[in-house]
Amino acid sequence: MLAVDGLEVAYGDLQVVWGISFEVPEDSIVAILGPNGAGKTTTLLALMGLLPVTGGTVTFGGDPLLGLQTHKVVERGVVMVPEERATFASLTVEENLELGAFTRRARSAVDETKSEVYEIFPFLAERPTQRAATLSGGERQMLAIGKALMARPRLLILDEPSLGLAPIVVENTFRVISTIREKGVAVLMVEQHVEKTLDLADHAYILEMGRIVADGPGSRLATDSRVRDAYLGL
Amino acid sequence: MSRLILQSAVSGLLVGGMYGLVALGLALAFGVLKVLNVAHGELLMLGGYAAFFAFTLWGLDPIVSIPLVFVGLSLFGVILYFTLFRHVTRLALGPRIKNSLLLSFGLVLVLQALAVRLFTGDERTISTAYSSDAITIGWLRVPVVRLAGLAVAVVAALLLEWVLTRTRFGLALRATSEDWTRAALTGVNVGWVYLTAFAISAGLAAVAGSLIGLGYSVSPSIGLGWTLKALIVVVLAGLGSMRGIIVAGLFLGLTESLAGVWLGGEYREIAALVLFLVVLSIRPEGFFGSAHA
Numbered sequence: 001m002l003a004v005d006g007l008e009v010a011y012g013d014l015q016v017v018w019g020i021s022f023e024v025p026e027d028s029i030v031a032i033l034g035p036n037g038a039g040k041t042t043t044l045l046a047l048m049g050l051l052p053v054t055g056g057t058v059t060f061g062g063d064p065l066l067g068l069q070t071h072k073v074v075e076r077g078v079v080m081v082p083e084e085r086a087t088f089a090s091l092t093v094e095e096n097l098e099l100g101a102f103t104r105r106a107r108s109a110v111d112e113t114k115s116e117v118y119e120i121f122p123f124l125a126e127r128p129t130q131r132a133a134t135l136s137g138g139e140r141q142m143l144a145i146g147k148a149l150m151a152r153p154r155l156l157i158l159d160e161p162s163l164g165l166a167p168i169v170v171e172n173t174f175r176v177i178s179t180i181r182e183k184g185v186a187v188l189m190v191e192q193h194v195e196k197t198l199d200l201a202d203h204a205y206i207l208e209m210g211r212i213v214a215d216g217p218g219s220r221l222a223t224d225s226r227v228r229d230a231y232l233g234l
Numbered sequence: 235m236s237r238l239i240l241q242s243a244v245s246g247l248l249v250g251g252m253y254g255l256v257a258l259g260l261a262l263a264f265g266v267l268k269v270l271n272v273a274h275g276e277l278l279m280l281g282g283y284a285a286f287f288a289f290t291l292w293g294l295d296p297i298v299s300i301p302l303v304f305v306g307l308s309l310f311g312v313i314l315y316f317t318l319f320r321h322v323t324r325l326a327l328g329p330r331i332k333n334s335l336l337l338s339f340g341l342v343l344v345l346q347a348l349a350v351r352l353f354t355g356d357e358r359t360i361s362t363a364y365s366s367d368a369i370t371i372g373w374l375r376v377p378v379v380r381l382a383g384l385a386v387a388v389v390a391a392l393l394l395e396w397v398l399t400r401t402r403f404g405l406a407l408r409a410t411s412e413d414w415t416r417a418a419l420t421g422v423n424v425g426w427v428y429l430t431a432f433a434i435s436a437g438l439a440a441v442a443g444s445l446i447g448l449g450y451s452v453s454p455s456i457g458l459g460w461t462l463k464a465l466i467v468v469v470l471a472g473l474g475s476m477r478g479i480i481v482a483g484l485f486l487g488l489t490e491s492l493a494g495v496w497l498g499g500e501y502r503e504i505a506a507l508v509l510f511l512v513v514l515s516i517r518p519e520g521f522f523g524s525a526h527a
Contacts, residue, residue, distance in 0.1 A: 048419060074421035082419060088412050091405070099405050103421040151421055
Protein backbone atom coordinates (compact mmCIF):
# COMPACT_ATOMS: atom_id res chain seq x y z
CA MET A 1 0.00 0.00 0.00
CA LEU A 2 2.80 2.40 0.96
CA ALA A 3 5.92 2.03 -1.16
CA VAL A 4 9.02 4.08 -0.43
CA ASP A 5 11.83 3.91 -2.94
CA GLY A 6 15.24 5.54 -2.56
CA LEU A 7 14.04 8.24 -0.16
CA GLU A 8 16.60 10.92 0.65
CA VAL A 9 16.05 13.70 3.17
CA ALA A 10 18.40 16.52 4.13
CA TYR A 11 18.24 19.42 6.55
CA GLY A 12 19.99 22.03 4.41
CA ASP A 13 23.46 20.59 3.69
CA LEU A 14 23.13 17.86 6.27
CA GLN A 15 21.79 14.70 4.69
CA VAL A 16 20.06 12.46 7.21
CA VAL A 17 18.33 9.79 5.15
CA TRP A 18 20.32 8.12 2.37
CA GLY A 19 18.16 6.45 -0.21
CA ILE A 20 16.06 4.10 1.89
CA SER A 21 13.39 1.80 0.48
CA PHE A 22 10.67 -0.01 2.34
CA GLU A 23 7.03 -0.88 2.02
CA VAL A 24 3.95 -1.30 4.14
CA PRO A 25 1.49 -3.86 2.70
CA GLU A 26 -2.26 -3.69 3.45
CA ASP A 27 -3.31 -4.87 6.92
CA SER A 28 0.23 -5.19 8.14
CA ILE A 29 2.31 -3.79 10.96
CA VAL A 30 5.72 -2.62 9.82
CA ALA A 31 8.34 -1.28 12.20
CA ILE A 32 11.42 0.86 11.72
CA LEU A 33 13.96 0.29 14.44
CA GLY A 34 17.32 1.84 15.07
CA PRO A 35 19.36 3.99 17.43
CA ASN A 36 18.65 7.64 18.17
CA GLY A 37 19.67 9.90 15.32
CA ALA A 38 19.34 7.14 12.71
CA GLY A 39 16.77 9.18 10.79
CA LYS A 40 13.59 7.37 11.86
CA THR A 41 11.51 10.40 12.82
CA THR A 42 12.97 12.32 9.88
CA THR A 43 11.72 9.62 7.53
CA LEU A 44 8.21 9.77 8.99
CA LEU A 45 8.04 13.57 8.86
CA ALA A 46 9.22 13.49 5.25
CA LEU A 47 6.43 11.04 4.34
CA MET A 48 3.93 13.46 5.90
CA GLY A 49 5.21 16.35 3.80
CA LEU A 50 6.71 18.19 6.76
CA LEU A 51 10.31 18.00 5.55
CA PRO A 52 11.66 18.64 2.04
CA VAL A 53 12.65 15.43 0.27
CA THR A 54 15.77 15.58 -1.89
CA GLY A 55 15.36 12.30 -3.75
CA GLY A 56 13.35 9.11 -4.23
CA THR A 57 9.67 8.35 -4.65
CA VAL A 58 6.83 7.50 -2.30
CA THR A 59 3.52 6.09 -3.47
CA PHE A 60 0.43 5.33 -1.45
CA GLY A 61 -2.14 3.05 -3.03
CA GLY A 62 -0.33 3.63 -6.32
CA ASP A 63 -0.52 7.44 -6.21
CA PRO A 64 2.51 9.63 -5.55
CA LEU A 65 2.56 11.06 -2.03
CA LEU A 66 5.61 13.33 -2.11
CA GLY A 67 5.06 17.01 -2.74
CA LEU A 68 1.59 16.98 -1.20
CA GLN A 69 0.95 19.39 1.65
CA THR A 70 0.55 17.68 5.01
CA HIS A 71 -3.23 18.11 5.23
CA LYS A 72 -3.56 16.52 1.77
CA VAL A 73 -1.53 13.54 2.94
CA VAL A 74 -3.92 13.19 5.88
CA GLU A 75 -6.88 13.50 3.50
CA ARG A 76 -5.48 10.55 1.51
CA GLY A 77 -5.63 8.44 4.65
CA VAL A 78 -2.05 8.56 5.92
CA VAL A 79 -2.24 9.79 9.51
CA MET A 80 0.66 10.23 11.89
CA VAL A 81 0.80 10.37 15.67
CA PRO A 82 3.96 12.35 16.40
CA GLU A 83 6.27 11.71 19.31
CA GLU A 84 5.15 12.41 22.89
CA ARG A 85 1.96 14.08 24.03
CA ALA A 86 0.68 14.59 20.51
CA THR A 87 -2.61 16.06 21.66
CA PHE A 88 -3.67 19.68 21.97
CA ALA A 89 -3.22 20.42 25.65
CA SER A 90 -5.51 23.45 25.66
CA LEU A 91 -8.41 21.56 24.05
CA THR A 92 -10.78 19.12 25.71
CA VAL A 93 -10.89 15.39 25.00
CA GLU A 94 -13.97 15.87 22.85
CA GLU A 95 -12.43 18.80 20.95
CA ASN A 96 -9.29 16.79 20.28
CA LEU A 97 -11.39 13.99 18.81
CA GLU A 98 -13.52 16.41 16.76
CA LEU A 99 -10.37 17.98 15.44
CA GLY A 100 -9.08 14.52 14.55
CA ALA A 101 -11.95 14.20 12.09
CA PHE A 102 -11.03 17.45 10.39
CA THR A 103 -10.65 16.21 6.83
CA ARG A 104 -13.69 16.17 4.58
CA ARG A 105 -13.48 12.38 4.26
CA ALA A 106 -13.52 11.86 8.02
CA ARG A 107 -16.15 14.49 8.79
CA SER A 108 -18.94 12.62 7.07
CA ALA A 109 -18.52 9.62 9.38
CA VAL A 110 -17.58 11.42 12.57
CA ASP A 111 -20.22 9.90 14.88
CA GLU A 112 -19.64 6.39 13.68
CA THR A 113 -15.87 6.74 14.02
CA LYS A 114 -16.23 8.25 17.46
CA SER A 115 -18.16 5.27 18.76
CA GLU A 116 -15.48 2.98 17.35
CA VAL A 117 -12.79 5.02 19.10
CA TYR A 118 -14.78 4.96 22.36
CA GLU A 119 -14.97 1.20 22.03
CA ILE A 120 -11.17 0.97 21.93
CA PHE A 121 -10.65 3.65 24.59
CA PRO A 122 -13.72 3.62 26.87
CA PHE A 123 -12.23 6.19 29.30
CA LEU A 124 -12.43 8.87 26.58
CA ALA A 125 -16.22 8.57 26.51
CA GLU A 126 -16.37 9.19 30.26
CA ARG A 127 -14.61 12.56 30.28
CA PRO A 128 -15.32 14.47 27.09
CA THR A 129 -14.90 17.89 28.71
CA GLN A 130 -11.59 17.24 30.44
CA ARG A 131 -8.64 19.23 29.06
CA ALA A 132 -5.94 17.10 27.47
CA ALA A 133 -3.35 18.90 29.58
CA THR A 134 -4.77 17.28 32.72
CA LEU A 135 -4.67 13.69 31.40
CA SER A 136 -1.89 11.33 32.48
CA GLY A 137 0.88 10.52 30.01
CA GLY A 138 -0.67 7.19 29.08
CA GLU A 139 -4.15 8.65 28.70
CA ARG A 140 -2.79 11.41 26.52
CA GLN A 141 -1.09 8.86 24.29
CA MET A 142 -4.39 6.96 24.00
CA LEU A 143 -6.16 10.22 23.15
CA ALA A 144 -3.49 10.95 20.54
CA ILE A 145 -4.08 7.57 18.92
CA GLY A 146 -7.85 8.00 19.21
CA LYS A 147 -7.60 11.41 17.61
CA ALA A 148 -5.58 9.94 14.74
CA LEU A 149 -8.18 7.19 14.27
CA MET A 150 -10.87 9.88 13.99
CA ALA A 151 -9.26 10.82 10.66
CA ARG A 152 -10.20 7.32 9.42
CA PRO A 153 -6.66 6.38 8.41
CA ARG A 154 -5.81 3.63 5.97
CA LEU A 155 -2.25 3.82 7.22
CA LEU A 156 -1.48 4.89 10.77
CA ILE A 157 2.05 6.09 11.44
CA LEU A 158 3.20 6.00 15.06
CA ASP A 159 6.39 7.68 16.20
CA GLU A 160 7.59 5.97 19.38
CA PRO A 161 4.14 5.39 20.84
CA SER A 162 5.55 3.95 24.06
CA LEU A 163 8.06 6.71 24.78
CA GLY A 164 8.02 7.78 28.41
CA LEU A 165 5.15 5.49 29.39
CA ALA A 166 4.98 3.13 32.35
CA PRO A 167 5.52 -0.57 31.46
CA ILE A 168 1.88 -1.52 31.99
CA VAL A 169 0.76 1.32 29.73
CA VAL A 170 3.28 0.19 27.12
CA GLU A 171 1.67 -3.28 27.16
CA ASN A 172 -1.70 -1.67 26.65
CA THR A 173 -0.41 0.48 23.79
CA PHE A 174 0.93 -2.55 21.95
CA ARG A 175 -2.39 -4.32 22.44
CA VAL A 176 -4.18 -1.31 20.99
CA ILE A 177 -1.89 -1.31 17.96
CA SER A 178 -2.76 -4.89 17.17
CA THR A 179 -6.48 -4.11 17.64
CA ILE A 180 -6.13 -1.28 15.16
CA ARG A 181 -4.59 -3.62 12.60
CA GLU A 182 -7.45 -6.05 13.09
CA LYS A 183 -9.79 -3.24 12.12
CA GLY A 184 -8.09 -3.08 8.73
CA VAL A 185 -5.69 -0.21 9.30
CA ALA A 186 -2.07 -0.75 8.34
CA VAL A 187 0.50 0.49 10.85
CA LEU A 188 3.98 1.89 10.34
CA MET A 189 5.76 2.42 13.63
CA VAL A 190 9.06 3.59 14.97
CA GLU A 191 9.94 2.17 18.37
CA GLN A 192 12.60 1.80 21.04
CA HIS A 193 11.07 -1.30 22.65
CA VAL A 194 12.80 -3.56 20.14
CA GLU A 195 11.83 -6.96 21.50
CA LYS A 196 8.13 -6.17 21.91
CA THR A 197 8.03 -4.48 18.54
CA LEU A 198 9.62 -7.41 16.71
CA ASP A 199 7.09 -9.62 18.42
CA LEU A 200 4.24 -7.51 17.05
CA ALA A 201 5.51 -6.45 13.63
CA ASP A 202 5.01 -8.48 10.48
CA HIS A 203 8.09 -6.91 9.02
CA ALA A 204 10.81 -4.70 10.44
CA TYR A 205 13.59 -2.57 9.05
CA ILE A 206 16.74 -1.62 10.93
CA LEU A 207 17.83 1.92 10.19
CA GLU A 208 21.36 3.09 11.03
CA MET A 209 22.94 6.39 10.02
CA GLY A 210 20.17 6.98 7.53
CA ARG A 211 20.52 3.64 5.77
CA ILE A 212 18.62 0.39 6.10
CA VAL A 213 21.10 -2.21 7.29
CA ALA A 214 18.79 -5.18 7.81
CA ASP A 215 15.18 -6.14 7.31
CA GLY A 216 12.94 -9.15 7.55
CA PRO A 217 9.91 -10.57 9.31
CA GLY A 218 9.84 -9.56 12.97
CA SER A 219 10.22 -13.11 14.19
CA ARG A 220 13.31 -13.68 12.08
CA LEU A 221 15.01 -10.39 13.03
CA ALA A 222 14.42 -11.26 16.66
CA THR A 223 16.76 -14.22 16.21
CA ASP A 224 19.25 -12.40 13.96
CA SER A 225 22.55 -12.31 15.85
CA ARG A 226 23.45 -8.79 14.71
CA VAL A 227 20.13 -7.41 15.83
CA ARG A 228 20.32 -9.29 19.11
CA ASP A 229 23.80 -7.96 19.84
CA ALA A 230 23.07 -4.39 18.90
CA TYR A 231 19.54 -3.86 20.18
CA LEU A 232 18.39 -6.59 22.43
CA GLY A 233 21.46 -6.76 24.60
CA LEU A 234 21.10 -10.51 24.90
CA MET B 235 -13.40 66.89 41.91
CA SER B 236 -15.32 63.63 42.07
CA ARG B 237 -17.29 64.74 39.01
CA LEU B 238 -14.05 65.20 37.13
CA ILE B 239 -12.86 61.78 38.24
CA LEU B 240 -16.08 60.07 37.23
CA GLN B 241 -16.17 61.84 33.87
CA SER B 242 -12.55 60.91 33.26
CA ALA B 243 -13.23 57.33 34.26
CA VAL B 244 -16.00 57.16 31.66
CA SER B 245 -13.80 58.68 28.95
CA GLY B 246 -11.04 56.27 29.94
CA LEU B 247 -13.33 53.27 29.64
CA LEU B 248 -14.57 54.45 26.25
CA VAL B 249 -11.09 54.85 24.83
CA GLY B 250 -10.15 51.60 26.57
CA GLY B 251 -12.77 49.81 24.49
CA MET B 252 -10.87 51.00 21.42
CA TYR B 253 -7.59 49.75 22.91
CA GLY B 254 -9.25 46.40 23.35
CA LEU B 255 -10.64 46.31 19.82
CA VAL B 256 -7.26 47.19 18.33
CA ALA B 257 -5.64 44.54 20.50
CA LEU B 258 -8.08 41.81 19.36
CA GLY B 259 -6.63 41.75 15.85
CA LEU B 260 -3.06 42.03 17.05
CA ALA B 261 -3.60 39.12 19.44
CA LEU B 262 -5.23 37.02 16.74
CA ALA B 263 -2.29 37.46 14.35
CA PHE B 264 0.23 36.91 17.11
CA GLY B 265 -1.57 33.99 18.67
CA VAL B 266 -2.19 32.07 15.47
CA LEU B 267 0.63 33.05 13.10
CA LYS B 268 3.20 33.97 15.79
CA VAL B 269 3.70 37.08 13.74
CA LEU B 270 4.06 40.39 15.56
CA ASN B 271 2.57 42.88 13.17
CA VAL B 272 3.59 46.34 14.35
CA ALA B 273 1.91 47.73 11.23
CA HIS B 274 -1.43 46.79 12.80
CA GLY B 275 -1.96 50.46 13.66
CA GLU B 276 -1.31 51.43 10.05
CA LEU B 277 -4.04 49.04 8.93
CA LEU B 278 -6.24 50.80 11.47
CA MET B 279 -5.23 54.14 9.99
CA LEU B 280 -6.11 52.94 6.47
CA GLY B 281 -9.46 51.66 7.77
CA GLY B 282 -10.10 55.09 9.30
CA TYR B 283 -9.41 56.78 5.97
CA ALA B 284 -11.56 54.26 4.13
CA ALA B 285 -14.50 55.09 6.41
CA PHE B 286 -13.72 58.81 6.16
CA PHE B 287 -13.73 58.82 2.36
CA ALA B 288 -16.74 56.52 2.14
CA PHE B 289 -18.54 59.15 4.22
CA THR B 290 -17.29 62.32 2.54
CA LEU B 291 -17.37 61.03 -1.06
CA TRP B 292 -20.42 58.75 -1.01
CA GLY B 293 -22.20 59.90 2.11
CA LEU B 294 -21.95 56.42 3.60
CA ASP B 295 -22.54 56.45 7.36
CA PRO B 296 -19.45 55.04 9.14
CA ILE B 297 -21.53 52.59 11.15
CA VAL B 298 -23.07 51.32 7.91
CA SER B 299 -19.71 51.13 6.16
CA ILE B 300 -18.12 49.03 8.92
CA PRO B 301 -18.76 45.70 7.12
CA LEU B 302 -17.43 47.15 3.85
CA VAL B 303 -14.31 48.52 5.52
CA PHE B 304 -13.83 45.17 7.24
CA VAL B 305 -14.01 43.28 3.95
CA GLY B 306 -11.86 45.83 2.11
CA LEU B 307 -9.01 45.77 4.60
CA SER B 308 -9.31 41.99 4.98
CA LEU B 309 -8.60 41.75 1.28
CA PHE B 310 -5.66 44.09 1.75
CA GLY B 311 -4.59 41.71 4.53
CA VAL B 312 -4.75 38.83 2.06
CA ILE B 313 -2.41 40.72 -0.27
CA LEU B 314 -0.02 41.52 2.59
CA TYR B 315 -0.08 37.89 3.68
CA PHE B 316 0.80 36.54 0.26
CA THR B 317 3.43 39.15 -0.54
CA LEU B 318 5.08 39.49 2.88
CA PHE B 319 3.99 37.53 5.92
CA ARG B 320 3.63 34.12 4.30
CA HIS B 321 7.40 33.98 3.83
CA VAL B 322 7.95 34.66 7.52
CA THR B 323 5.60 31.87 8.60
CA ARG B 324 7.96 29.30 7.10
CA LEU B 325 10.56 30.12 9.75
CA ALA B 326 10.96 28.62 13.20
CA LEU B 327 9.31 30.43 16.09
CA GLY B 328 12.15 32.73 17.21
CA PRO B 329 13.24 34.00 13.78
CA ARG B 330 9.58 34.20 12.83
CA ILE B 331 8.82 36.81 15.49
CA LYS B 332 12.02 38.77 14.84
CA ASN B 333 11.55 38.82 11.09
CA SER B 334 7.89 39.73 11.36
CA LEU B 335 8.93 42.72 13.50
CA LEU B 336 11.42 43.91 10.89
CA LEU B 337 9.05 43.30 8.03
CA SER B 338 6.08 45.00 9.63
CA PHE B 339 8.18 47.94 10.78
CA GLY B 340 9.16 48.45 7.15
CA LEU B 341 5.49 48.26 6.31
CA VAL B 342 4.78 50.97 8.91
CA LEU B 343 7.15 53.35 7.12
CA VAL B 344 5.76 52.55 3.68
CA LEU B 345 2.09 52.85 4.65
CA GLN B 346 2.66 56.05 6.62
CA ALA B 347 4.55 57.73 3.78
CA LEU B 348 1.94 56.54 1.32
CA ALA B 349 -0.87 57.92 3.49
CA VAL B 350 0.82 61.34 3.76
CA ARG B 351 1.23 61.37 -0.02
CA LEU B 352 -2.36 60.30 -0.76
CA PHE B 353 -4.34 61.87 2.07
CA THR B 354 -1.99 64.69 3.24
CA GLY B 355 -0.95 64.94 6.87
CA ASP B 356 -4.19 66.63 8.00
CA GLU B 357 -6.12 65.21 10.89
CA ARG B 358 -9.54 63.97 9.80
CA THR B 359 -12.66 63.29 11.79
CA ILE B 360 -15.86 61.85 10.39
CA SER B 361 -18.46 64.51 11.26
CA THR B 362 -21.89 62.96 11.08
CA ALA B 363 -25.12 64.61 12.14
CA TYR B 364 -24.98 62.70 15.41
CA SER B 365 -21.28 63.24 16.08
CA SER B 366 -21.81 65.76 18.84
CA ASP B 367 -24.76 63.94 20.44
CA ALA B 368 -24.26 62.67 23.92
CA ILE B 369 -26.19 60.72 26.49
CA THR B 370 -26.29 62.75 29.68
CA ILE B 371 -26.88 61.13 33.02
CA GLY B 372 -27.10 64.03 35.44
CA TRP B 373 -23.88 65.94 34.82
CA LEU B 374 -22.17 62.90 33.27
CA ARG B 375 -21.71 63.15 29.50
CA VAL B 376 -21.24 60.08 27.30
CA PRO B 377 -20.65 60.88 23.60
CA VAL B 378 -22.72 58.44 21.50
CA VAL B 379 -20.05 57.90 18.85
CA ARG B 380 -17.58 56.76 21.48
CA LEU B 381 -20.20 54.63 23.17
CA ALA B 382 -20.92 53.01 19.80
CA GLY B 383 -17.19 52.27 19.55
CA LEU B 384 -17.22 50.48 22.88
CA ALA B 385 -20.32 48.53 21.90
CA VAL B 386 -18.75 47.38 18.63
CA ALA B 387 -15.60 46.36 20.49
CA VAL B 388 -17.58 44.20 22.90
CA VAL B 389 -19.63 42.65 20.10
CA ALA B 390 -16.48 41.95 18.05
CA ALA B 391 -14.84 40.23 21.00
CA LEU B 392 -17.88 38.07 21.76
CA LEU B 393 -18.25 37.17 18.10
CA LEU B 394 -14.59 36.24 17.81
CA GLU B 395 -14.79 34.21 20.99
CA TRP B 396 -17.85 32.42 19.66
CA VAL B 397 -16.03 31.59 16.43
CA LEU B 398 -13.00 30.35 18.35
CA THR B 399 -14.89 28.14 20.78
CA ARG B 400 -17.96 27.03 18.85
CA THR B 401 -16.94 26.46 15.23
CA ARG B 402 -14.75 23.97 13.42
CA PHE B 403 -12.76 26.85 11.99
CA GLY B 404 -12.17 28.16 15.50
CA LEU B 405 -11.03 24.73 16.60
CA ALA B 406 -8.53 24.71 13.72
CA LEU B 407 -7.36 28.19 14.75
CA ARG B 408 -6.82 27.14 18.35
CA ALA B 409 -5.03 23.96 17.31
CA THR B 410 -2.77 25.86 14.90
CA SER B 411 -1.99 28.44 17.54
CA GLU B 412 -0.97 25.71 19.99
CA ASP B 413 1.21 23.74 17.58
CA TRP B 414 1.07 24.23 13.83
CA THR B 415 2.88 20.99 13.00
CA ARG B 416 0.42 18.90 14.96
CA ALA B 417 -2.45 20.87 13.44
CA ALA B 418 -1.16 20.03 9.96
CA LEU B 419 -0.79 16.37 10.95
CA THR B 420 -4.41 16.48 12.06
CA GLY B 421 -5.47 17.51 8.57
CA VAL B 422 -5.75 21.25 9.11
CA ASN B 423 -4.70 23.35 6.12
CA VAL B 424 -2.36 25.55 8.13
CA GLY B 425 -1.65 27.94 5.24
CA TRP B 426 -5.38 28.62 4.94
CA VAL B 427 -5.74 29.15 8.68
CA TYR B 428 -2.84 31.62 8.64
CA LEU B 429 -4.31 33.49 5.68
CA THR B 430 -7.77 33.76 7.20
CA ALA B 431 -6.54 34.73 10.66
CA PHE B 432 -4.35 37.45 9.17
CA ALA B 433 -7.19 38.75 6.99
CA ILE B 434 -9.56 38.88 9.98
CA SER B 435 -6.88 40.62 12.00
CA ALA B 436 -6.49 43.30 9.31
CA GLY B 437 -10.26 43.64 9.01
CA LEU B 438 -10.61 44.12 12.78
CA ALA B 439 -7.92 46.81 12.70
CA ALA B 440 -9.93 48.58 10.01
CA VAL B 441 -13.15 48.38 12.03
CA ALA B 442 -11.30 49.99 14.93
CA GLY B 443 -10.04 52.62 12.47
CA SER B 444 -13.59 53.47 11.36
CA LEU B 445 -14.70 53.96 14.94
CA ILE B 446 -11.61 55.98 15.79
CA GLY B 447 -12.28 58.19 12.75
CA LEU B 448 -15.80 58.66 14.08
CA GLY B 449 -15.19 59.12 17.79
CA TYR B 450 -11.66 60.53 17.70
CA SER B 451 -9.56 61.35 14.62
CA VAL B 452 -7.26 59.82 12.03
CA SER B 453 -4.03 61.08 10.50
CA PRO B 454 -1.18 59.21 8.77
CA SER B 455 0.91 59.01 11.93
CA ILE B 456 -1.64 57.63 14.43
CA GLY B 457 -0.73 53.98 13.80
CA LEU B 458 2.23 53.32 16.08
CA GLY B 459 0.54 54.92 19.06
CA TRP B 460 -2.42 52.55 18.77
CA THR B 461 -0.16 49.58 18.12
CA LEU B 462 1.74 50.36 21.29
CA LYS B 463 -1.50 50.51 23.29
CA ALA B 464 -2.63 47.25 21.75
CA LEU B 465 0.68 45.60 22.63
CA ILE B 466 0.29 46.69 26.24
CA VAL B 467 -3.26 45.31 26.27
CA VAL B 468 -2.13 41.96 24.85
CA VAL B 469 0.56 41.70 27.51
CA LEU B 470 -1.95 42.61 30.23
CA ALA B 471 -4.54 40.10 29.04
CA GLY B 472 -2.42 37.28 27.70
CA LEU B 473 -3.48 35.28 24.67
CA GLY B 474 -6.12 33.09 26.27
CA SER B 475 -9.38 34.96 25.97
CA MET B 476 -10.91 37.55 23.65
CA ARG B 477 -13.19 38.89 26.35
CA GLY B 478 -10.12 39.22 28.54
CA ILE B 479 -8.53 41.45 25.94
CA ILE B 480 -11.45 43.87 26.03
CA VAL B 481 -11.36 43.88 29.83
CA ALA B 482 -7.62 44.60 29.75
CA GLY B 483 -8.26 47.39 27.22
CA LEU B 484 -10.83 48.98 29.54
CA PHE B 485 -8.43 48.62 32.44
CA LEU B 486 -5.65 50.35 30.50
CA GLY B 487 -7.95 53.17 29.38
CA LEU B 488 -9.15 53.68 32.93
CA THR B 489 -5.63 53.63 34.39
CA GLU B 490 -4.41 56.20 31.88
CA SER B 491 -7.37 58.44 32.41
CA LEU B 492 -7.20 58.40 36.21
CA ALA B 493 -3.43 58.89 36.16
CA GLY B 494 -4.13 61.92 33.99
CA VAL B 495 -6.49 63.36 36.59
CA TRP B 496 -4.58 62.49 39.74
CA LEU B 497 -1.00 62.94 38.57
CA GLY B 498 -1.35 65.27 35.60
CA GLY B 499 -1.76 64.71 31.86
CA GLU B 500 1.91 63.99 31.27
CA TYR B 501 1.64 60.88 33.47
CA ARG B 502 -0.96 59.13 31.33
CA GLU B 503 1.54 57.33 29.11
CA ILE B 504 3.92 56.73 31.98
CA ALA B 505 1.17 55.06 34.00
CA ALA B 506 0.38 52.79 31.04
CA LEU B 507 4.00 51.77 30.61
CA VAL B 508 4.54 51.22 34.32
CA LEU B 509 1.47 48.98 34.33
CA PHE B 510 2.98 47.14 31.36
CA LEU B 511 6.29 46.59 33.18
CA VAL B 512 4.63 45.51 36.41
CA VAL B 513 2.42 42.91 34.71
CA LEU B 514 5.32 41.66 32.60
CA SER B 515 7.44 41.07 35.68
CA ILE B 516 4.75 39.67 37.98
CA ARG B 517 2.54 37.71 35.60
CA PRO B 518 4.20 37.40 32.18
CA GLU B 519 1.40 35.19 30.82
CA GLY B 520 -1.10 38.01 31.45
CA PHE B 521 -4.27 38.14 33.56
CA PHE B 522 -6.31 35.80 31.39
CA GLY B 523 -3.58 33.86 29.57
CA SER B 524 -2.47 30.36 30.36
CA ALA B 525 1.20 29.54 30.69
CA HIS B 526 1.38 27.41 27.56
CA ALA B 527 -0.48 29.73 25.18
